[in-house]
Amino acid sequence: MGRKVAIIGAKMTKFGNLIDKTLMDLLVEPSESLIEEFKVERSKITSVYVSNLLGEISSRQTAVATALADYIGLKNVAAERIENGPASGASALRYAFMEISSGNSDMVLVAGAEKMRTAPTDVVTDLVSMMSHPEVEYPSGATMPSLGAMFARLYMQKYDVKPEHLAMVAVKNHSNAMKNPFAQLKKEVTLEQLIGPGSESFNPYVAEPLRLYDMSPMTDGGAALLLADLDTALSYTKKPVILEGVGESTDALALQDRDDPTELKAVRLSAEKAYRMSGIKPEEINVAEVHDAFTVLEIAISEEVGFFKKGEGKLALQNGVTKIDGEKPINTSGGLKARGHPLGATGLAQATEITWQLQGVADQRQVKDASTGFTVNMGGFGSNAVSIVYRRY
């Protein structure tokens, strides 16, 4: 084992429709805010990772990590952009983890951002669908929601999950987002509005059986974290958050090629790797952020990562176990569903929420005495996942 790796601090921009902000604004703002708050001498940061998917098209920009180093005056550093679909953020953290753990750097900046609101919806939908299988999915018009919907139909049938269970995820996560000043969707919703009589106009179908409120929105946003070896981190903060375990796994790229398409094997295996490295078990996790790009995923993932038995995620949800004051709070930030899902920034926003929870600064969303946390960030539709286990110092 290498050195202990810790998060010194985490920052994010407000998520939403940020028409006046450029991709660089969304990377620079949280990064500068970290450097200022922790009074970091810029020369101490020796490496920068930037997670971003659509820079070429959203902003006519590549090599964004080099651009960030330039903008914030980091001289002669290593700077690389990380692209792993919507799991790019957690992948960037994984690179920082490996670099610090191995002793190659003492302090690393990780920043992620996405501009999704500039191009028309059908164009962004097409761009995002480019991560599907190029021969057997993309040509027929596969989109992430369509793959999510085909998964949902099979999963709901197998485990008797009803539309009201999906709606419960939306109600909970919208409610959590009301307490998060950085969240995109600031609107309480009720089960009646989402699935009651006449709900089709308020909550139309997007990809049957999934409806508008089963989907995460298109989001502009950025987030950044500053990481260091534990000794260095302790000279900047009394409340470092340790990355105890990091795991990643792929699965077959195309949904059709997975033996059981209701399984999220990449999620399960990445979580198992992270738990093993950390020595922390799923039952010991106090707070988690999971990749609820679609409501059904929050339920399925909560089972795959070992919080609940298969088929029992819906019961935990229904019984309030996953609420902020429940035994196993999930997506206290509002999740991808309501905090927003700016692809390249999402994994970092998840890590930011867990950092704040474990530092005890999550305000109205604070989970009492949280000392361990977990995130899982999915790339593609279940074809890649990165899990991280965190512990308060």
Added chain:
Amino acid sequence: MKGYRCNKCGKVYTYNRKVCVNCGYTGFSETELGDEAKLITYTVLYVVPAGIERSPLVLGIVEFKDGARMFGQIMTDKPQVGMKLKPQYGKLRVKDGKEINGYYFVPA
């Protein structure tokens, strides 16, 4: 429909692969899957990507004999899990100004 059976684990694909994603083996045998497939899951998609002309678009995964699965467009207004479908070849979408052709499915 032509299928490709992995000579090691037996997994059957509806498209030609160099390496089996299931077991990593590199040898395949061609096999005939027939023209009858069953719909195992589907969605009716109301937000279609640029390059797709049909909206709403029905998409699904069908299963041929021997468990060979294939994702594609389903040409029906009334999709139902379990319904019998057959493949047809034709235009699927436009990409970078060019037509892309391939298999889609119609009720058998």
